[in-house]
Amino acid sequence: MEAARRKVVSGRYEHLFTPLDLGFTRLKNRVLMGSMHTGLEEAPDGFRRQAAYYAERARGGVGMIITGGIPPNPEAGGGGAILSNPQEASDHRIVTEAVHAADPDVKICLQILHTGPLARTPDCVAPSAIRSRIAAFTPRELDEEGIEKQISDFANCAAMARLAGYDGVEIIGSAGYLISTFLVERTNQRTDQWGGSYENRMRFAVEVVRRVREAVGPDFIVIFRIAAMDMLDGGMAWDEVVQLGKAVEAAGANIISTHFCWHEAQVPTIATMVPRAAFAGVTGRLRKALTVPLITSNRINMPDVAEAVLARGDADLISMARPMLADPDLVRKTLEGREDEINTCIACNQACLDHTFTGQTVSCLVNPRACRETELNYQPTDHSRRLAVVGAGPAGLAYATVAAERGHRVTLFDAASEIGGQFNLARRIPGKEEFDETLRYFRRRIEVLGIDLRLDTRVDAKSLQAEGFDHVVVATGIEPRTPDIDGIHHPKVVSYIDVIMGRASVGQSVAIMGAGGIGFDVAELITHKGTSAALDIDVFAREWGVDFANHPRGGVTGVVPMVATSGRDVTLMQRKSDAVGKSLGRTTGWTHRLTLQRRGVKMMNGVEYLKIDDAGLHVLIKGEPRLFEVDTVIVCAGQTPLRTLFDSLEAEHVPASLIGGAFEASELDAKRAINQASELAAQI
Ligand code: FAD
Ligand code: NAP
Ligand code: SF4
Numbered sequence: 001m002e003a004a005r006r007k008v009v010s011g012r013y014e015h016l017f018t019p020l021d022l023g024f025t026r027l028k029n030r031v032l033m034g035s036m037h038t039g040l041e042e043a044p045d046g047f048r049r050q051a052a053y054y055a056e057r058a059r060g061g062v063g064m065i066i067t068g069g070i071p072p073n074p075e076a077g078g079g080g081a082i083l084s085n086p087q088e089a090s091d092h093r094i095v096t097e098a099v100h101a102a103d104p105d106v107k108i109c110l111q112i113l114h115t116g117p118l119a120r121t122p123d124c125v126a127p128s129a130i131r132s133r134i135a136a137f138t139p140r141e142l143d144e145e146g147i148e149k150q151i152s153d154f155a156n157c158a159a160m161a162r163l164a165g166y167d168g169v170e171i172i173g174s175a176g177y178l179i180s181t182f183l184v185e186r187t188n189q190r191t192d193q194w195g196g197s198y199e200n201r202m203r204f205a206v207e208v209v210r211r212v213r214e215a216v217g218p219d220f221i222v223i224f225r226i227a228a229m230d231m232l233d234g235g236m237a238w239d240e241v242v243q244l245g246k247a248v249e250a251a252g253a254n255i256i257s258t259h260f261c262w263h264e265a266q267v268p269t270i271a272t273m274v275p276r277a278a279f280a281g282v283t284g285r286l287r288k289a290l291t292v293p294l295i296t297s298n299r300i301n302m303p304d305v306a307e308a309v310l311a312r313g314d315a316d317l318i319s320m321a322r323p324m325l326a327d328p329d330l331v332r333k334t335l336e337g338r339e340d341e342i343n344t345c346i347a348c349n350q351a352c353l354d355h356t357f358t359g360q361t362v363s364c365l366v367n368p369r370a371c372r373e374t375e376l377n378y379q380p381t382d383h384s385r386r387l388a389v390v391g392a393g394p395a396g397l398a399y400a401t402v403a404a405e406r407g408h409r410v411t412l413f414d415a416a417s418e419i420g421g422q423f424n425l426a427r428r429i430p431g432k433e434e435f436d437e438t439l440r441y442f443r444r445r446i447e448v449l450g451i452d453l454r455l456d457t458r459v460d461a462k463s464l465q466a467e468g469f470d471h472v473v474v475a476t477g478i479e480p481r482t483p484d485i486d487g488i489h490h491p492k493v494v495s496y497i498d499v500i501m502g503r504a505s506v507g508q509s510v511a512i513m514g515a516g517g518i519g520f521d522v523a524e525l526i527t528h529k530g531t532s533a534a535l536d537i538d539v540f541a542r543e544w545g546v547d548f549a550n551h552p553r554g555g556v557t558g559v560v561p562m563v564a565t566s567g568r569d570v571t572l573m574q575r576k577s578d579a580v581g582k583s584l585g586r587t588t589g590w591t592h593r594l595t596l597q598r599r600g601v602k603m604m605n606g607v608e609y610l611k612i613d614d615a616g617l618h619v620l621i622k623g624e625p626r627l628f629e630v631d632t633v634i635v636c637a638g639q640t641p642l643r644t645l646f647d648s649l650e651a652e653h654v655p656a657s658l659i660g661g662a663f664e665a666s667e668l669d670a671k672r673a674i675n676q677a678s679e680l681a682a683q684i
Contacts, residue, residue, distance in 0.1 A: 012307070013303060013307050013334060013335075014307075014311075015030060015307055015310035015311050016029060016030050016031060016303060016306055016307050016310060016318070016334070017029050017030070017335065018030065020063075020293060020316060020317065022221065022254055022255075022293075024218065024219040025107065025167065025219070025221065027063040027064050027107060027317070028063045028105045028106070029061070029062075029063040029331065030063065030306070030310055030316065030317050030318055031061075031062050031063055031306065031317075031318050031320060031330075031331050032062060032063055032064040032065065032066060032295065032317055032318070032319050032320070033057050033062045033064070033065045033066065033319075033320060033321065033324040034066055034297055034319035034320060034321030034324075035066040035067060035068055035069055035111040035113075035170060035172075035321065036068055036321045036322070036325070036352065036356075036362065037068035037069050037113070037356060037362075038050075038053070038068050038356075038361060038362040038371050039355070039356065039359075039360065039361035039362055039371070040053060040068075040361060040362075040371055041068050041070065041080060041081040042080045042081050043361060045374075046081070047091050047092070047094040047095055048094060048374065049371070049373070049374050050067075050094075050095050051094050051095045051097075051098035051099075052098070052373040052374045053370075053371055053373050054067070054095055054098065054099050054108065055098040055099055055101070055102040056102075056328045056373050057324050057328045058099045058102035058103045058106040058108075059102045059103060059328075059329075059332075060324075060327075060328040060329040060330065060331055060332050061329065061330075061331030061332035061334075061335060062106065062320075062324065062330075062331050063105075063106065063107070063317075063331075064106065064107040064108070064109065064167075064221075064317075065099060065106065065107070065108045065109070066108075066109050066110075066111050066170050066223070066319075067095070067108065067109070067110050067111055067166075068111065068113075069111040069112070069113025069115075069172060070082065070083045070110055070111065070112065070113060070157070071083075071112075071113055071114060071115070071119075071157075072084060072112055072114060072150075072153040072154050072156065072157030073114075073149075073150075073153040073157075074121070074123065075119060075121060075123045075124060075125050076113070076114035076115060076116070076119060076150075076153070076178070077113070077115060077119055077120070077121070078115070078119045078120030078121035078124070079120065079121065082157075083110065083112075083157050083160050083161065083164070084153065084156060084157060084160065085160065086160065086163060088160065089160040089161070089163040089164040090164070091164075092110070092160075092161070092164035092165070092166070093164055093165050095108070095164075096108055096164055096165030096166055097165060100165070107167035107168065107221065108166055108167055109161075109166055109167055109168035109169055109170050109221055109223060110157075110161040110164070110166045110168075110169050110170070111169070111170040111171075111172060112154060112157050112158065112161070112169050112170070112171050112172070112212075113172050113177065114150065114153075114154065114172075114177055114178040114179065115177045115178065116139065116176075116177050116178025116179075116180075116181050117130070117131065117132050117135050117137075117138075117139040117176070117178075117181055117187070118132060118134070118135050118176055118177060118263065119137075119139075120136055120137075121137065122137050123140070124137050124139045124140070125139050125140050125141075125142050125146060125150065125178070126139035126140075126141065126142065126178065126181050126187065127141070127142060127181055127182045127187065127188040127189075127190055127194060127195060127204070128141055128181075128187060128188055128189045128190060128195075129141040130186070130187050130189070132176060132187075132264055133264050134176075134263055134264045141190075144192070147194060147204065150178065151204070151207050151208055151211050152211065154171065154208045154211065154212055155208075155211040155212050155214065155215040156215065157169075158212040158215050158216050158220075158222075159215040159216060161216075162216050162217075162220055167220070167221055168220055168221020168222060168223065169212065169216070169220075169221070169222060169223070170223040170224075170225055170257065171208060171209060171212060171222070171223065171224050171225065171253075172225045172259075173205050173208075173224055173225055173226055173227070173244075173248075174225050174226060174227035174230065174259035174261075174262070175227070175259060175261065175262055175263055176262035176263050176264055179204060179205045179208060180227055180230070180262065182194060182195075182201055182202075182203075182204040182205060183201050183202060183205065183227075183236060183240070183244065184201070184230070184232065184234070184235060184236060185201070185234070186232075186234055188201050198240055198243065202240075202243070202244055202247055205224075205244060205247075205248060206244075206247045206248060206251045207251075209222065209224055209248045209251040209252055209253050210251040210252060212252070213251065213252025213253075214252075221254055221255065222252055222253050222254055222255075223253065223254070223255040223256070223257050223295070224248045224253040224255075224256050224257070225256075225257040225258075225259050226241065226244060226245055226248070226256055226257070226258060226259065226286075227241070227259050227260070227261075227262065228241055228258035228259065228260060228279075228282045228283060228286055229241075229260050229261075229279065229282050229546075229551065229554065229555035230260075230261060230262050230265065230554045230555070231260065231261040231262065231265035231266070231267045231269065231546070231554055231555055231556055232262050232264075232265055232553075232554040232556070232557075233553075233554060233556060233557050234553055234554065234557055235262070235553050235554025235555070235556070235557065236553065236554060237551075237552075237553050238285075238551040241286065242286065242289045242290075245286055245289065245290045246289070246290065249290055249291060249292050253292060254292055254293075255292055255293050255294075255295060255316075255317070256286070256290060256292055256293075256294050256295070257294075257295035257297070257319065258279070258282065258283040258286060258294060258295065258296055258297065258315075259297070260279045260282070260297075260298055265554075265556075266590075266594070267544045267545070267546055267555075267556060268544065268588070268591045269298055270298055270299060270322070270347060270349070270353075271347060271349060271587070271588045271591055272346060272347035272348055272349075272431055272432060272434050272534065272588075273430075273431035273532075273533050273534045273540070273591065273595075274298070274299050274347070274533075274534065274540065275299065275533070275534055275535060275536065275537045275540050276299045276300065276301065276302075276305050277296075277298070277299060277300050277305050277308070277309050278298065278299055278537050278540060279296065279297075279298045279299075280296045280298075280300070280309045280312075280314040280315060281314060281548060282548065282551075282555075283295075283296035283314050283315045284296075284312065284313060284314030284315065285551075287313070287314065287315060287316070293316035293317055294315050294316050294317070295315060295316070295317040295318070295319050296309060296314060296315035296317075296318060296319065297318070297319035297320075297321070299347060300318055300319075300320055300323070301320065301322070301323045301326075301344055301345045301347065301434075301437075302323075302339070302342065302344060302437075303330070303331075303334040303339055303342075304339070306318040306320070320345075322345040322347065322352055322364070323344070323345040325345065325352055325362070325363070325364040325367060325370040325371070326343050326344060326345040326346075326364050326366050326367050326370070327342050327343040327344070327345075327367065328370075329342075330342050340440065340444045341441070341444050341445070341448065342441065343366050343367055343438075343441045344366070344434065344437035344438065344440075344441060345364070345366070345434075346365070346366065346432075346434035346435055346437060346438055347434055348365055348434075348585070348588070349585055349587045349588050350365045350585055350669065350670075350671045351363045351364050351365045351368075351370075351671050352364060352370075353586075353587040354585045354586045354587050354588075357586045357587055358586055363675075365670055365671040365674060366438055366441070366674065368674060368675040368678045368679070369678070376678070376679065376682060377682065378402050378405050378406050378678075378681075378682050379406065379682075380406055380407050381406045381407045381408060381684075384407045384408055384409060385408050385409070385470040385471060385684070386408075386409050386411075386468075386469050386470045386471075387400075387403055387408050387409065387410045387411070387469060387470065387471050387472075387473060387684070388410075388411050388413065388459075388464055388467070388469040388471075388472045388473065389403075389410060389411070389412045389413070389472075389473045389475060390413045390414075390459055390464070390472065390473065390474050390475060390476055390645060391413070391414060391421060391474065391475035391476045391477055391660070391662065392412055392413070392414035392416075392419040392420065392421060392442075392453070392455075392475075393420065393421020393422055393423065393475060393477050393660060393661070393673070394420075394421060394422075394423060394438075394660065394670040394673045394674050394677075395421075395475040395477075395659045395660025395661070395662075395673040395674065395676065395677040396412060396414070396421070396473070396475030396659070396660065396677070397412075397419060397420075397442040397445075397446075397677075398673070398674040398677035398678045398681070399473050399475060399659055399677035399678070399680065399681045400412040400446070400451055400473075400681075401442065401445045401446065401449060401451070402677070402678050402681035402682060403473075403681040403684060404449040404450070404451050405449060406681070406682070408684065409452075410449075410451045410452065411451070411452040411453075411454065411467075411469070412446065412451050412452065412453050412454070413454045413457045413458075413459045414454075414455050414456075414457065415456070415457065415458035415459075416455065416456070417455055417456050418439075418455065419439060419442060419443060419446070419453070419455070420439045420442075421477050422477065422478075422661075423435050423438060423439055423670070424439075425496075425497065425500045425501070426521070426670075427439070428500050428501075428525070429500070429521045429524055429525055430524060430525065430528045430532035430533070430534070431524065431532055431533065431534045432521070432534075433532060433534055433535060434534075459645070460645065460648065461645065461648040461649045461651070461652045461654060462652075464649065464654060465652060465654055470655070471655050471656070471657070471684070472649055472654055472655065472656040472657075473656070473657055473659060473680075474643070474645050474646040474649065474656055474657065474658050474659070474662050475658075475659050475660045475662060475677065476642045476643065476644075476645050476646070476661075476662045477642055477660060477661040477662055478639035478640060478641060478642055478661035478662070478665045478668070479639065479640050479641075479642050480495055480496065480497060480635065480637070480638075480639055481635075481637045481638045481639055481640050482635065482637075483513065483609065483635065483637045485609045485610075485611065485612065486610070486611035486612070487611045487612035487613050488612065488635075490612045490613060490614075490633075492507075492612065492616075492630070492631060492632055492633055493612055493632075493633045493635060494506070494632060494633070494634055494635070495634075495635055496518050496519075496522050496634055496635065496636045499522055499525070499526065499634055500521075500522065500525060504632075505632075506526050506568070506631075506632050506634070507568075507630070507631020507632040508567075508568055508569065508631055509568070509569040509570075509628075509629065509630045509631050509632075510526060510568055510569070510570045510571070510630055510631065510632045510633075510634060511570075511571050511573060511616075511617045511628050511630045511632075511633045511634070512570065512571065512572045512573065512633075512634045512636055513573055513609065513617075513633055513634065513635050513636060513637055514573070514574060514635065514636035514637040514638060515572045515573060515574040515580045515581065515603065515605075515636075516574075516583060516636065516638060517583070517584065517669070518636045519572055519574075519636035520572070520581065520584065520592050520596070522634055522636055523570055523572050523596050523601050524592065524595065524596065526566060526568055526570060526634075527565050527566050527568055527570055527596065527599040527600075527601060528564075528565075528566060529564040529565055529566045529567075530564050539564075542561070542562045542564075543561055543562070543563050543564070543595070543598075544561055545559040545560055545561035545562075546559060547559045561598060563595070563598040563599055565599040565600065569600075570596075570599075570600075570601045570602070571601070571602045571603075571604060571628060571630075572596070572601055572602070572603050572604070573603075573604045573605075573607040573609075573619070574604070574605050574607060575605075575606070575607055575608065575609075576605060576606070577605050577606045578605060579605065580593075580603035580604070580605050581593045581603070583667075604621065606621060606622055607619050607620075607621055608620040608621075610625070612633055615627060615629060616628050616629040616630045617630055617633050638665070638666075639661065639665040639668075640665050641661060641662050641663065641664065641665045642661070642662055643658065643662050643663075645662075646658050646662060657680065659673070659676055659677045659680060660673040660676065660677060661673065663676070
C-alpha cells in the first residue's frame with residue numbers, strides 16, 4: 001500500500017523528484033533550502049546549533065542546502081563570523097559532517113556574502129563612495145589594489161569552503177551587496193576598467209566567478225545569485241541581466257539562482273501579500289537564454305506550487321528558505337503523500353526576517369523549534385496525563401498538539417464551531433489568506449494525533465471538574481477593550497470583530513480608533529476593492545507598479561502604481577505621539593503604511609478622544625478641538641485577557657495553567673502565543 005502510494009505521489013510530483021545531474025555530482029531532487037542568515041552563525045556554540053538545524057532539514061528530504069551568508073573578510077560583514085582560513089574552516093566541518101551524516105545524498109553549499117556598502121562597519125567598501133538609503137555608513141571607494149583583494153578573498157573563501165567539506169558555494173551578486181553595486185550606474189560611478197560601460201561594470205562579478213572556479217576546481221558546485229529583477233528605479237535592464245547570466249555561466253557558474261530585489265527596493269517581494277511564485281516567470285524567461293540550471297524562489301511555500309513552476313519550465317530548481325524554517329520535513333511529507341501535514345510558511349516575517357533586522361536569532365512563528373533544535377524538543381512523556389485544553393486559538397492548538405505528540409491524552413474544547421480563535425478573523429483580511437494553511441495544518445494534526453476535539457462547547461469550571469482531568473490548560477484568549485469614552489455605545493460605534501465578520505455595516509466616512517496591528521488590518525479590509533493582490537499576480541503588479549511583461553529597468557522604472565480603493569474616507573487614529581504604524585513588523589510595516597497611504601487613508605497620532613454623538617467623533621489634537629463627521633467609528637483599541645474560567649478553576653482548586661492572550665493580552669501576537677504554549681507543553 002505504502003509503495004503504491006509513493007508511486008502515485010512521485011507521479012504527481014514528477015518534476016520535483018527528478019534528480020538533477022550536474023556531471024560531476026547529482027542533486028537527488030529539485031528542492032533546495034535557500035540561504036538565510038539565522039544569527040546562529042555568531043551565537044555561542046553556534047556551529048553545534050547550526051549542525052543540528054541543518055541536519056534536521058537534511059533528514060527532512062531537501063536535495064541541497066545553502067547556508068546563511070558568510071563574509072569572506074571583515075569589511076564584507078561587520079563584526080560577525082567570516083570564513084578566511086583553515087582554522088575557521090575546521091569549525092565549519094561540524095556543520096558539513098552533520099549534514100552528510102544525516103543524508104550523504106544531500107549537498108550543502110556555503111553562501112559567500114559580501115555586503116559591500118551595507119556592511120555594518122565603518123570599514124565597508126564599494127565601487128563608489130555612495131551611501132545607500134538603508135546603510136549605516138558611507139563606504140570607502142575601492143582602488144585597483146582593493147578590488148584585487150576583494151576578488152582574491154572571494155576565491156580564498158571558496159577554497160576554505162571546499163576544505164570545510166562543503167559541496168559548493170553560492171556567490172550572492174544581488175540585493176544591493178558588493179557585486180550588485182558594481183553592476184548598476186547609480187552605485188558605480190567609476191571611470192576605470194570597473195565602471196562606465198556595462199562590460200566594465202560586469203567585470204567584477206565575472207572576475208569573482210572566474211577566480212572562485214579557478215580556486216575550487218571543476219568538481220565543485222558554484223552558484224551565482226543574480227538580480228533577475230532588482231525592483232530599482234533605474235536598475236538593471238533585461239538585456240543586461242541576460243548578458244550577465246551568460247558571462248557568469250562562461251566564467252564557471254554551474255547554477256544560476258534568480259533573486260528579485262535590492263533591500264532598498266519599494267516593492268514587497270516575499271511578504272504575505274505577494275502572490276505565490278509571483279516571480280517564477282521572470283526566471284523562466286532567463287532560463288530560455290541560458291544553458292545552466294536555474295533556481296527560482298520567492299513565495300513558493302507548498303509542493304504543488306513548486307511542481308507547477310517546474311512543469312511550466314520556469315526553473316530547474318526551487319529554492320524554499322522560510323518554508324524550511326516552518327517545516328523541516330516538507331519534502332519528506334510530500335514524498336510520503338502527507339502534504340496536508342505540512343506546516344506552511346505564512347510569509348509573515350515575524351520570527352524570521354523581523355528577528356534578523358532587530359538582532360535576534362531567527363525562528364518561526366508557526367514552528368518555534370526552528371533554530372532551537374538543541375534546546376526545544378518534544379520528547380515522549382513517561383507519565384501520560386489527561387489534559388483539558390480550553391480554547392482552540394493559536395495558543396490552545398499549539399499546546400494541545402505538542403502535548404499529544406508527547407503522549408498526553410488531550411481533549412480540546414472551543415465554544416466556536418471551528419478551530420482557530422482570532423486566526424479566523426485574521427484570515428479574512430486581504431493579504432492574509434495564508435493563515436488558512438495554519439488552520440488546515442492544525443486541523444490535520446488534531447486528526448493524526450487523535451485529539452478529542454469538542455467544538456461548539458463552552459466549558460466552565462464545573463463541567464471540567466466533572467470530567468476529572470489531571471490538568472486544565474486555559475487558552476481562552478481575549479476580550480476586545482471597550483474604551484471609557486462618552487458615547488461609546490452610540491449606534492455608529494462598532495467593534496472590529498463585527499466589521500471583519502461582516503456583521504456590522506460600515507459607512508462611507510470612517511474613524512478607526514486604535515492603530516495597532518488590528519487597526520491597520522481593518523483599514524486594509526474596508527478600503528480594499530476587488531481581488532486580493534495576494535491571489536492575483538496582475539492585481540499585485542498593478543498595485544505595486546511592476547511590469548513583468550516588458551521588464552523596464554529594474555522591472556519598475558516609469559511604472560506608476562495603480563491602487564484600487566473602495567472610496568471610503570478613512571482616518572486611522574491613535575493617542576500616542578509616535579509615528580502611526582511604528583509597532584508593525586520591521587520588514588512588513590512599510591508595505592501596510594504605503595498601501596493605506598496610496599488608498600488615501602489619513603493617519604493621526606496624538607489624538608485625545610472626547611465623545612461620540614450623532615455629529616461624529618469629537619477629539620482634541622494637540623489641544624485643538626476637532627470633529628470628525630463620520631458615519632462609523634470602528635473600535636480597535638487593544639485587548640484584555642479573558643480569564644474568568646481560570647479564576648473560577650482556581651477558586652475550585654482545580655489544577656490549571658494559563659497561556660496565550662488569556663495569560664497576557666498586551667502586545668500578544670500569534671508568535672508569542674504559539675511559542676509560549678509549545679514551550680510549556682514540552683515540559684508537562
Ligand atoms: P484566541 O485566538 O483569542 O483564541 C481563544 C479561543 O478560546 C477562541 O477560539 C474562543 O472561542 C475560545 N474560548 C474562550 N472562552 C471559552 C470557553 N469558556 N470555552 C470554550 N472555548 C472558549 N497575530 C500575529 O502574530 N500576526 C498577525 O498577522 C495577526 N493578525 C491578526 C489579525 C486580526 C484581524 C486579529 C483579530 C488578530 C491577529 N493576530 C495576529 C493576533 C493573533 O490572532 C492572536 O494573538 C492569537 O490568536 C491569540 O491566540 P490565543 O490562542 O491566545 O487566543
Ligand atoms: P495593539 O497593537 O496593542 O494596538 C492597540 C491600539 O489601541 C493602539 O493603537 C493603542 O494606541 C490603542 N489603545 C489602547 N488602549 C486604548 C484605549 N483605552 N482607548 C483608545 N485606544 C486605545 O493591539 P491590536 O491592534 O488589538 O492587536 C492585538 C495583537 O494582535 C497585537 O499584539 C498585534 O501585534 C497582533 N496583530 C499583529 C498583526 C501583524 O500584522 N503582525 C496584525 C494584527 C494584530 P494608543 O494607546 O496610542 O491610542
Ligand atoms: Fe514563514 Fe512567518 Fe515562519 Fe518566517 S516566521 S518562516 S515568514 S511562517
